Amino acid sequence: MQKVYNKILSVTGNVITVKAEGVSYEELAEISISRGKSLAQVIKLDRDIVSLQVFAGSQGISTNDEVRFLGNPMRVTFSDDMLGRIFNGSGIPRDKGPSLSENMIEIAGPSVNPAKRIIPRNMIRTNIPMIDVFNSLVVSQKLPIFSVSGEPYNELLARIALQAEVDMIILGGIGLKYDQYMYFKNTLEEGGALSRSIFFIHTASDPIVEGLMVPDLCLAVAEKFALNGKNVLVLLTDMTNFADALKEIAITMEQVPSNRGYPGDLYSQLAARYEKAVDFDDAGSVTVLAVTTMPGDDVTHPVPDNTGYITEGQFYLRNGRIEPFGSLSRLKQQVNDKTRDDHRAIMDGMIQLYAQYNETEEKRAMGFRMSDWDKKLLKYGKLFEDRMMNLKVNISLEEALDRGWETLAECFTPDETGFRTELVKKFWPKSVQNEVEKKDQPSGETDKDAKETDAVSESEETSADKKNTTEPSEEDAETGQIKETEAESGEPVKKPSASKKKKPKKEKRGKRPKKS
């Protein structure tokens, strides 16, 4: 039986209280406000005083508005009909399609028994070298993308959504700007991925409380699909907004704040969501990628800090690139020994050299003398940034590894890189190997070598790469002047994109048939 109450006792923030009986904890209620109906959820019971958080916000609530308890906690529909559909933070369609109300499942269910979990073993390919090669994404992993506002994190998510090797995508937008929402929608539509996606979108203009439900909705649906054998990738953006919504409610409820106003259970709240990532032994899996913007680029801010303790690594998105040093996939060791012999060697070797490049760059900035080795490093660093770190680069893992060897060969002799002899024998590009060994090069000649390498490499890349190699190495000649390099490094980043734009489609065409 549904009970109706029409005496609202208090309205504080987005929380209202009513006097009611027989209400259960976390039960849903529907409030008829003059401007329409809104859902609300019980968040506290004190004898017959019931506190509810109102999803639509409390603006315009009258003390005699009708509150009707629905007798069930928050639920969401679950069926294959959801694919390609867009819902809001209350689970109601926002795409003008028919409403779905069959087969309702409860959200925020119990957690998975650790004894039933398995050690992750499968990689998810994304065709982004900084992920595939250096920090592989693994099925059942939970990874945040730490980023500053203004970074292209949503673009990155959209690309991953298009290219990741998974059965379906669930996108949860929390406090998403409307144009970003449209961007996701259009991008996935154009890429033909909308039909395997489900959106739960809470935009920045929607009431803040509604955003609180988005992660739970996404993950409950994802979990169900996973139990039905699907490999689901859940993309959440932006979890900082989720944490802020938690903060707002906590403060309204007069909870003692712990750190910068966030409630003391922030860790548990975030963990309850992230830990939904799972690989079921004989069914599907849930993988979670969540954007966490860092206010003020401060990783010690409570949200990224707590997130870092929960997740299995993190990607740092900085200056439009996935930063190789802070970024870490804790699970990569489980999968990157099964890809190709040289995967781990390239992963470590290239990063170490890039680290050395960074130091050389620092030294150069301080005006130290540049040795031949330093010059080689400078050349290498630029190439690495253009060919690997650039987010526009869109190549398979194998291609990326090959490209890694080419880049190394252009800059160094095999023994300078410290790779194992057997790997060098197997993978070091042959023509370049000889070239480099013949003449221990002054930088001018290296360029020639570089061009020759490119000739060996895929023709499609050649033109772009030539440009890139020449530009930075010219810079190398004039030491100092770090500012210039930096200013220009923005440039070459963009150039290859033109020539590579064709690639994603080609990739996908190649891949799809294989899968189906």
Next chain:
Amino acid sequence: MNKTKGTIIGINGNMISVEFEGNIIQNEVGYAITGDDRLKSEVVKIRGNIAYMQVFEITKGLKIGDAVEFSGEMLSVQLGPGLLGMVYDGLQNPLNELAALHGFFLKRGVVLDALDFKQKWEFTPAVKKGDPVRAASVLGTVPEGIFDHKIFVPFHLQGEFKVVSIVEKGNYTVTDTIATIENDRGEKHELCMYFEWPVKLPIEFYREKHLPTEPLVTQTRIIDTFFPVAKGGTYCIPGPFGAGKTVLQQVTSRFAEADIVIIAACGERAGEVVETLREFPEITDPRTGKSLMERTIIICNTSSMPVAAREASVYTAATLGEYYRQMGLDVLLLADSTSRWAQAMRELSGRLEEIPGEEAFPAYLESRIAQFYERAGLVEFEDGNFGSLTIGGTVSPAGGNFEEPVTQSTLKVVGAFHGLSRDRSNARRYPAIDPLDSWSKYESFIENKQIEYARDILRKGHDVHQMMLVVGEEGTSIEDFSIYLKSEFLDNVYLQQNSFDSVDGATSPERQKYVFNFVYNVLFRKFDFKEKDTARNFFNKLRQLFIDWNYIDMKDEEFKQQEAKISDLIEGEATEKNSTEKKEKAETESENKDEKKMEKGESKNAVEAPEKMQEKAKPDEKNSPENEEKPNRPDQRKPPEEKKGEE
């Protein structure tokens, strides 16, 4: 005791307030009944006829007016044979059994027996009729894995008793009566092989608690040599995320020379526990030849499991640890992470609307932490035997800043501090224990004087490096520069350790003594370098040889050969310093050897853990003087700032 009943009058998160009639006990367990579910809860505060209880489950669906049944017992664990090798949640529910019954998810309201009541154990009595006994007297033993599991008179029985009857040697289940005892008032107790004990009360049935002196060998060099842990001692590992706390704990749980290891995964990632869960049964314990799981108990309350049970889980672990200590065993309890436990207390405290202390942690945080660590100890029993419980807890300070309440309260009570540093982990210098900040109050098996000298070199080397960052290598004197190289050498070959390598991952005390002595001689020796490049080349070579040496089993013949090579290199440097020609020759020779070794060493690493092996895979760094100091310097927060600086 009468079972009291109550009704729910308030619900706020996992805290319920319950109106009751009759008497209840603080920390008493009660069950909130909703539909068919019985949700286990614990009384945490009593005011008038209202009890505040934390529910160990999700409270969704509870209603005002729902009934609560009190059990009359405090939150307890079952103690008896069959605990080893088990995987429990924070309330001692066996997770494998839960999985068998309920599948993928942790069903709400399920409570299972911790012990297998059907399994039979071979009981050998140790007392006979008429013997005087008291709580914690040994009635007999059963073999459990490689240990003799002692069957005690239950700890909660007070006073003196006499054995009235005791069963013959034979096979019994834990619920079979094995003895009857009687006190002088004629009260009889029938005893079986298991009993319950409240988790929040320490088990203190010993004659005396001693000062911990004997080292607990972890086989991690930087710990055993520089910051040792003693049997019965306590230590903590604070560190920011990603610094390797959990890996360090996992390594310790594998290699530590304790009889029993209890792992309390408290509020951390489920994935990490799974690795232990799945891998331990496969790994053979080198000391016993049996699977590692047979000496391990895992208490696993991961971050998404209910918070209140997380609070209980460290107590559960400590109680099991004390129980096995009572048998005269050396027990190591690893709690990962105590910060999550503290946070659970904070959540609870917030819901109780207590006046908050620093960072909203409750005011009693410090005393609770102290009480927990104080449960560790080296104790002597009435029969003169010794047992120990060592507690090592990780701390996850917010933002990696050690100036926060949990870290600070912990530092006050522990005997050793292994602080992990972000800089070291970014530079892939594992284990990332900071050799300058960390400390230990326990004695190492290596002479104190040598250690002090080595630490001094580290400090000076650090200073020199700081200076070099400002004035550059050119402005550094050759003496300072060689101190810097020495400190780097010590760091590279001794402090760092590849925990994934079968040989380097675990270094026995004998080997540590042997190798450290060697390292010490290098540190102590005065080298007379003419040029910095010569010095660097020398140390690069030495380092390479040494690292290779670390990968050779001490029993192999190669071990001595490699040692000879190292000695040659050192002697060569010392004696031939005036003859440049000869020296060059010697250098090229060892360079060749070097290369061979590098290949070999590397192939080993790349399979095991390429990431950790930075140092080995490094190219010859003639031209990049600083890169060995901070290979991954630009940590995630730094680069933009630095660039700004450059402009």
